[in-house]
Amino acid sequence: MSAREPQGVAAEASGWIDALPQAVLLSEQGLVTRLNAAATRLWGVAQERAQGRPVLEVVRRHTLEALLERGGELELEASGRTLRCTATRTGVSGALIVEDITEHRRREAELREATAVLSHEFRTPVAALRGVLEALEYDMPADLAQNFVRQGLQETERLARLVEDLAVGFRPTRARTLPLSEAFARAERLLRPELGARHAELTFGQDHLVRADPDKLLQVLLNLVENALKYGPAAQPIRVQTEARGHWVEVRVLDLGEPISDTESLFRAHTRGQHATGQGSGMGLYIVRSIVHGWGGQAWAERQGGANAFCFTLPGVAGLG
Structure with missing residues (x-):
């Protein structure tokens, strides 16, 4: 094996870790050994300056330093972003991976909001239909019964429209x-x-x-x-x-x-x-x-x-x- 081959493997590994969208920090005995490109953007510290410095000086959060020491996972808010942080340890070596999940949490919030919207919108026609059906259980003049049927049909039309609205996020506006x-x-x-x-x-x-x-x-x-x-x-x-x-x-x-x-x-x-x-x-x-x-x-x-x-x-x- 030539002397250049290990260098080529190291360069390939470096390129691979820099291509990751997650921020990655590698450490040994509490000192930073490697930051990938996403990590330098997240913490604003270049690899050359970070290497050999204590982890706390780079991440500037005791919670992340402690996480890296014990391993595990947590979420934190930073500058309006939601970050999922995962740390692993093997002996004196550690790895901290930080993923921006702000968009994921936003979509979850939208889903909860959509559920609340649907609950609100379905409540009125469902309650009206229940009242119509309860009324039709009793004997009544034909014209009055027909009036209840018309009301039921109107509420059914509203329900049908709401069911169509369920697909509004998956089709172009009409x-x-x-x-x-x-x-x-x-x-x-x-x-x-x-x-x-x-x-x-x-x-x-x-x-x-x-x-x-x-x-x-x-x-x-x-x-x-x-x-x-x-x-x-x-x-x-x-x-x-x-x-x-x-x-x-x-x-x-x-x-x-x-x-x-x-x-x-x-x-x-x-x-x-x-x-x-x-x-x-x-x-x-x-x-x-x-x-x-x-x-x-x-x-x-x-x-x-x-x-x-x-x-x-x-x-x-x-x-x-």
């Missing part, structure tokens, strides 16, 4: 050009039983051509009008106003409820208004803002005159309105 009046008509049809129960009148403003996923737009409208029905006074009008603003169309849902002191907090996950009663997960307005941000718009709430206005924007298309 955005198309449509008149707002189309979405308004669908929303009014689905909300008719709730409007009747609250003796509330729902009116819509001027029509505009917009570009959006029709089901997502419907979901936003349903959430906002249901929110107005839930928190506004009974037998009071709910107005849906529209206005063109350049290349965007602004939609406002107004109710005559009590003034809201902190409107911004209502759009956070699991947050409910101070006048909220009964059960609720506080996800409705969070869902609205998430959908609206998805098509590049904005969603907010403000006080206009004597009414609460829940507003959102969506891309407009010239030619109508």
Whole structure:
């Protein structure tokens, strides 16, 4: 074997460890013997400066020094990142491997949020269907039974739409050009039983051509009008106003409820208004803002005159309105 062969093997090993996305620190008797490229970026210390120095001087965290001494695994937060740290020991030699799992944790949080969203969205139609089926167990006039059947079909339509939404992250958006009046008509049809129960009148403003996923737009409208029905006074009008603003169309849902002191907090996950009663997960307005941000718009709430206005924007298309 020539003298160059061991050097070539060492260079190959060095290239391999530098190619790893994880930060790797090797030590012996508490002193650093090797940092790979990811480790030099993580701790900001070049291999030449780190070699031969105590581990603590390089990693600058007693928790990592202790982990390397005993071996094991832990997670820590550093500069807004989540790091998974694994250490192994063999005699006086040790290896510390640090992996950035920030994106993994973010996806886990999104999954938990999606579960909460689905729980919120499925609760209302499932409860309505249960009530319809319980009512149909009893003898009643045919016209009344037919009315319950219609309500059940409406809630089934909502459930079918929600099931379709389960695949929204796995397919392209189904955005198309449509008149707002189309979405308004669908929303009014689905909300008719709730409007009747609250003796509330729902009116819509001027029509505009917009570009959006029709089901997502419907979901936003349903959430906002249901929110107005839930928190506004009974037998009071709910107005849906529209206005063109350049290349965007602004939609406002107004109710005559009590003034809201902190409107911004209502759009956070699991947050409910101070006048909220009964059960609720506080996800409705969070869902609205998430959908609206998805098509590049904005969603907010403000006080206009004597009414609460829940507003959102969506891309407009010239030619109508």
